[in-house]
Amino acid sequence: MTRMSERWQHRLLLWPLPAVLLLCYVLPFAGIAVWSVTLPEPGMANYARLATDGAIHAVLWRTLYLCATVGVLALLLAFLMAYCWLYSSPGWQRWVELCVFLPFWISVLVRTFGWLIALRSNGLVNGWLEALGVIDSPLALTRNSLGVVIAMVHFMVPFAFFPLVSSMRQIDDRVLLAARGLGASRLRVFVSIFLPQTLPGLLGAFIMVFVFCLGFFVIPAILGGGQTVMAAEYVFLQMFQTYNWGIGAAICMLMLVLVSGLVWILLRFSRVERLVG
């Protein structure tokens, strides 16, 4: 009898998670899926437009291109930082971790305006460069994709740093020593032994950053100044400015398929538990 009731208690304790997921994700998602084939009228017209509309293609390609650029740059920076972290003393490791963590505690909105202040025409960076005589007229650092990329990379580095640190920590030092003992130079050890063993971590970190970037709204909206519209901002414009709910929903569906594909690759080729471990 007690066993029975214990089992029921376990079930009762477990049901909130599926219920929340159902309420917050599956139901709204089903709504969007329905909109994409019913608004403004039933049919596949929205998907037909998705396939042919040049303006939408431009937004989607820009989104993919920016996300890939941010992914590569964030990965490069995070790799360097993780490598320094790996070979520094425990004291230094704490400092590096703190520097990576610190931006986490500041809202993305605040950071974006911070970058705006730093990068705009009469901002800090241009001011310093002019004062130093490096440039005569201000560089265009905002209202274009450069500013968006800088701020997005800054936001994404921690997300790439921790998976990379975790995959580097799993590399056995003796394996690297063995490679040197067998005649490999330090560069060779890095290229042939160290780097390949971080590949699952690199792939995982890249996909995580890429997927995260796909949905970015605040940074491109503020730093792009309407010049660098990415998918999320475009969907917002379609739904709340032009009231094209159907086409917005169709773009959402396309993004969902893309993200699902990437997550499948992530699960298939890099063991997620090793990235967080």
Place this chain on the structure above:
Amino acid sequence: MTSPPSPLRDVPPVKAPLQAGGVQLSIEGIQQRYGNFLALDDVFIDIRRGEFLTLLGPSGSGKTTLLMILAGFVTPSAGRLKSAGQDITLRPAEQRHYGMVFQGYALFPHMSVAENVDFPLRVRGVDRATRRQHVARMLDTVGLTEHAGKKPSALSGGQQQRVALARALVFEPEMLLLDEPFSALDKNLRGQLQDELKRIHREMGTTFVFVTHDQSEALALSSRIAIFDHGRLAQIDTPERLYTSPHNRFVAEFLGRMNLLPLTDVQRSGRRVTGQFGAAPLSALGERHFAHDALLIGIRPEQLEVALERDDASARNWLEVTLLERTYQGHSLDLKFAGADHSVLTTSIAMTHPAASAPLGERLWLHWGIDEGIVLEA
């Protein structure tokens, strides 16, 4: 006393290297300091070409540190390594051309067995055809041909060990360094791999330097053993000479079992050392000059004879003891005796021996030849 021939030296290597038996590498006064801790203290060893040298000692005795210095992974605090007249103390590991087998194997997890073995050839820029040939031959030598395409994680411990061995030998290194390679394997597999290692050493004629804390492994494999104690080289010699004439108490007790009998009223005439052990006068032949008079007679368990009665006619050492313990071993019986001054002596006898049926507490006699015991400083 002349030194007996080593057991492995009488089997010449198939591919006799140039000046076999000559000095390949001199370790000259190597010292390694970690803060106040002296890991190695003034070690001198001449490593001979083609020999199987074992560095033996308890953990923390400095043997692995010395191996790391030989490999080039650790720079010694003092002293130098000389090879062919050149000082190679500071030469980086990748330029020494020594193969190394690590504890835990250290295989490249992202490469197949064949790629692991191929790696040292690839970094040396050997052409593809030659590489393939060498890898195939090496995999055949260690019996892993059919596992060539597998990842190391798909292999058993013994197979991984063979991959590590093949990888360290495929580029025909000048020397092979092995750091406790069998410590993670079970006893049967260890014996099998030891035989294989001996065969490979014979066939390739490469100098092997082997680190272990397992004395029976050292005795079974080596042409010479260097015994380390707290960073100091206690003695280096062939296994038989280390066993039959250890220079000090540490070596005597570390290699095999030894009954130690402290002497009082020591007297010397020529090589003969005589003293009292309890009420019994004991003698042995001392080979060297001893600085102190506090001496021990050491006698191996297998040299002790057990008798029910004393035979006064024979000029041997006789010791009256009490039977303390008997442990049945199947083929033999281990006996433990109490001697004078709370000393304990051990030996083994055959089940057919008349003393095999003696009850505990029985008074028995142990005896051995005067030239069988060895004299050690206490």
